[in-house]
Amino acid sequence: xxxxxxxxxxxxxxxxxxxxxxxxxxxxxxxxxxxxxxxxxxxxxxxxx
Amino acid sequence: xxxxxxxxxxxxxxxxxxxxxxxxxxxxxxxxxxxxxxxxxxxxxxxxxxxxxxxxxxxxxxxxxxxxxxxxxxxxxxxxxxxxxxxxxxxxxxxxxxxxxxxxxxxxxxxxxxxxxxxxxxxxxxxxxxxxxxxxxxxxxxxxxxxxxxxxxxxxxxxxxxxxxxxxxxxxxxxxxxxxxxxxxxxxxxxxxxxxxxxxxxxxxxxxxxxxxxxxxxxxxxxxxxxxxxxxxxxxxxxxxxxxxxxxxxxxxxxxxxxxxxxxxxxxxxxxxxxxxxxxxxxxxxxxxx
Numbered sequence: 199x200x201x202x203x204x205x206x207x208x209x210x211x212x213x214x215x216x217x218x219x220x221x222x223x224x225x226x227x228x229x230x231x232x233x234x235x236x237x238x239x240x241x242x243x244x245x246x247x
Numbered sequence: 248x249x250x251x252x253x254x255x256x257x258x259x260x261x262x263x264x265x266x267x268x269x270x271x272x273x274x275x276x277x278x279x280x281x282x283x284x285x286x287x288x289x290x291x292x293x294x295x296x297x298x299x300x301x302x303x304x305x306x307x308x309x310x311x312x313x314x315x316x317x318x319x320x321x322x323x324x325x326x327x328x329x330x331x332x333x334x335x336x337x338x339x340x341x342x343x344x345x346x347x348x349x350x351x352x353x354x355x356x357x358x359x360x361x362x363x364x365x366x367x368x369x370x371x372x373x374x375x376x377x378x379x380x381x382x383x384x385x386x387x388x389x390x391x392x393x394x395x396x397x398x399x400x401x402x403x404x405x406x407x408x409x410x411x412x413x414x415x416x417x418x419x420x421x422x423x424x425x426x427x428x429x430x431x432x433x434x435x436x437x438x439x440x441x442x443x444x445x446x447x448x449x450x451x452x453x454x455x456x457x458x459x460x461x462x463x464x465x466x467x468x469x470x471x472x473x474x475x476x477x478x479x480x481x482x483x484x485x486x487x488x489x490x491x492x493x494x495x496x497x498x499x500x501x502x503x504x505x506x507x508x509x510x511x512x513x514x515x516x517x518x519x520x521x522x523x524x525x526x527x528x529x530x531x532x533x534x535x536x537x
């Protein structure tokens with residue numbers, strides 16, 4: 199059981215860190231940047247520059 | 248054994264099709280030539296899925312990463328990096344093999360019969376490093392530091408390389424939207440040429456974009472050794488028959504490196520292993536980690 203937990207620990211720590219970073223990003227307003235970019239036509243993506 | 252292989256691969260194909268349909272389910276966009284702009288666009292999807300695809304319901308994580316990094320108000324993209332950490336720690340490159348729409352396109356093209364299929368391009372070992380260069384240069388450094396007078400950068404990978412954007416966004420919109428069609432120029436021609444080259448290569452070599460160019464695969468690959476979903480290898484059960492290596496379409500040796508950064512977790516090696524030496528963390532088989 200301990201060996202299993204030890205093998206999962208790095209992933210679990212990264213998931214926790216990821217959750218903290220996502221929350222921080224939302225607080226900083228980064229999600230709004232993503233929304234604005236994704237909900238408007240991305241000229242670079244479609245090859246218009 | 249063949250039946251078992253085809254079952255796993257059939258399930259994988261069904262999952263790929265379902266995910267692609269679900270994340271690109273805005274049918275009206277394909278009729279009107281306009282993209283979806285609802286609230287779900289604030290959330291990233293796991294795979295490479297251009298948010299300018301007329302059907303896209305979510306945001307591409309790679310595009311979102313560049314969008315935040317190139318914004319003059321941000322120097323770090325905590326939201327997207329956090330998302331990539333979570334997805335990577337759960338799945339690693341399982342995303343590439345099972346959940347990526349552009350991976351599906353390449354898989355389907357590889358099914359087309361061809362005179363001589365290649366396991367790898369010449370210089371494969373070195374070509375694999377290109378995606379890390381693109382990640383560092385075109386996804387992180389250039390959007391961060393190549394900025395205009397007001398400090399605004401641009402998404403260099405989306406602009407100059409991304410074939411998913413051309414296939415899922417550029418080409419459909421060029422067909423559907425007359426105004427956009429009239430504005431097409433050199434950049435569109437360059438990206439289209441790159442896409443055509445990759446599509447043609449995909450008939451001959453399995454997943455050339457994923458193996459050599461995809462920065463998102465480069466990111467998820469870093470998680471392969473520690474992700475919750477990973478492969479296990481029991482050296483006591485291995486008979487060194489080489490079946491796993493022959494079954495691997497991206498030319499790896501699963502028994503030597505079951506959690507290679509290059510493995511897209513298609514699972515073909517698990518199916519052909521005659522002794523069960525290879526298994527996954529989700530497998531019910533008893534296998535001690537190696």
